[in-house]
Amino acid sequence: MAEDEHGGELRTAHSSDRPTNVGTAILPHDGFEDPGVEPHRHRITDAQPERAKATERVLIILFFVSIAASIFAIVAYFAWPIDRNDITSVRANNLWLGLGIALAMLSIGIGVASWTKYLMADHHVIEARHTTRGKPATRARAVEIFATANEESGFGRRTLLRNSAIAALVALPLPGIVTLRDLYNGNNPDPVSELSHTMWAAGTRLVRDPSGTPVKASDVTIGSVFHIVPEGLLELEHGMLEAKAKAVVLLMRLPQEQLKELPERKSWSYDGIVAYSKVCTHVGCPVALYEQQTHHLLCPCHQSQFDVTEHCKVIFGPAARPLPQLPIAVDKDGYLIAQGDFSEPVGPSFWERRNDYNA
Numbered sequence: 001m002a003e004d005e006h007g008g009e010l011r012t013a014h015s016s017d018r019p020t021n022v023g024t025a026i027l028p029h030d031g032f033e034d035p036g037v038e039p040h041r042h043r044i045t046d047a048q049p050e051r052a053k054a055t056e057r058v059l060i061i062l063f064f065v066s067i068a069a070s071i072f073a074i075v076a077y078f079a080w081p082i083d084r085n086d087i088t089s090v091r092a093n094n095l096w097l098g099l100g101i102a103l104a105m106l107s108i109g110i111g112v113a114s115w116t117k118y119l120m121a122d123h124h125v126i127e128a129r130h131t132t133r134g135k136p137a138t139r140a141r142a143v144e145i146f147a148t149a150n151e152e153s154g155f156g157r158r159t160l161l162r163n164s165a166i167a168a169l170v171a172l173p174l175p176g177i178v179t180l181r182d183l184y185n186g187n188n189p190d191p192v193s194e195l196s197h198t199m200w201a202a203g204t205r206l207v208r209d210p211s212g213t214p215v216k217a218s219d220v221t222i223g224s225v226f227h228i229v230p231e232g233l234l235e236l237e238h239g240m241l242e243a244k245a246k247a248v249v250l251l252m253r254l255p256q257e258q259l260k261e262l263p264e265r266k267s268w269s270y271d272g273i274v275a276y277s278k279v280c281t282h283v284g285c286p287v288a289l290y291e292q293q294t295h296h297l298l299c300p301c302h303q304s305q306f307d308v309t310e311h312c313k314v315i316f317g318p319a320a321r322p323l324p325q326l327p328i329a330v331d332k333d334g335y336l337i338a339q340g341d342f343s344e345p346v347g348p349s350f351w352e353r354r355n356d357y358n359a
Helices: 049-079 088-119 136-153 159-171 174-182 191-195 240-247 263-268 350-358
Strands: 206-208 225-230 249-253 273-277 289-291 296-298 305-307 313-316 328-330 336-338
Touching: 049 088, 049 159, 049 174, 088 159, 088 174, 206 336, 225 240, 273 328, 273 336
Parallel strands: none
Antiparallel strands: 206 225, 225 249, 249 273, 289 296, 296 305, 305 313, 328 336
16 A cells, blocks of 8 residues: 555555445546545426426416517507607607516526426436447337436426417517518618608708718818708707717818819819718618728717728728718809719618619
């Protein structure tokens, strides 16, 4: 028998030294004891069948609550519609639709997790893995294991619990299907055609938002930036928010020599003054930050950056195309006016990609 450096006895384990109980074992050759697993503690649902039945009833209720919440979300989508002229209507629609979907997901999540925790068989299983296809007897054993698992989980035996869970899973995606499908029904206009036209027209003055003050070319200094909308838009009673969201532009002035304009677009600016759509071509967020030194526009949502000196081409981020440019000029009184509408659709590029796919 060997001794360690402190005089203690070192013992080499042999297979004959293994204890007979499953909880602990001495591993051969390494001298370390396997701590095993803790003694299995039975759940109250294992010891008391009536508690298991009560738990099953609670889970069934949860699954039916999930079904009801999914149906409520669909009803809420139509019961609290979004009024295109009233931005506050979006809050009610999002609130009740979101609460319905959230409750449906929460109920089904708690139900499934509780089913596995309190009702399915609770014991440790150790199974050897084979790297090659098993023999017919092995495959037959696998089928037997699946049958045993079905029996232990109660999936085949607890029919009401199983069916309510399946129904909740089927109902869960319905609110999303209804809301997304409603975007493409005949009552809604095609997004590409809607985004291809704004209130900008030849001769329309550029005015500041929200004051409505017309802008003279002399008002725009190098390094300044103005939030601009078409003249007359602020007086609209209906559809103002939607029209404004499409037509809003940013107006800036750069040193003329720093503009790298394409020959066909040289007439779109005036003495270094340029105007570009404020709607990001990624997902439609407002491009709100302007770096005076670099002449870059930044979208704060996903960090797309556009270079104003080169027709707002994308220099960073997920945006797929440059910001649309608004051709501008000056009228006889020195006020900045639009030469016409944008030459391309404003807003997210995925509308155009979807149109290409359909073509």
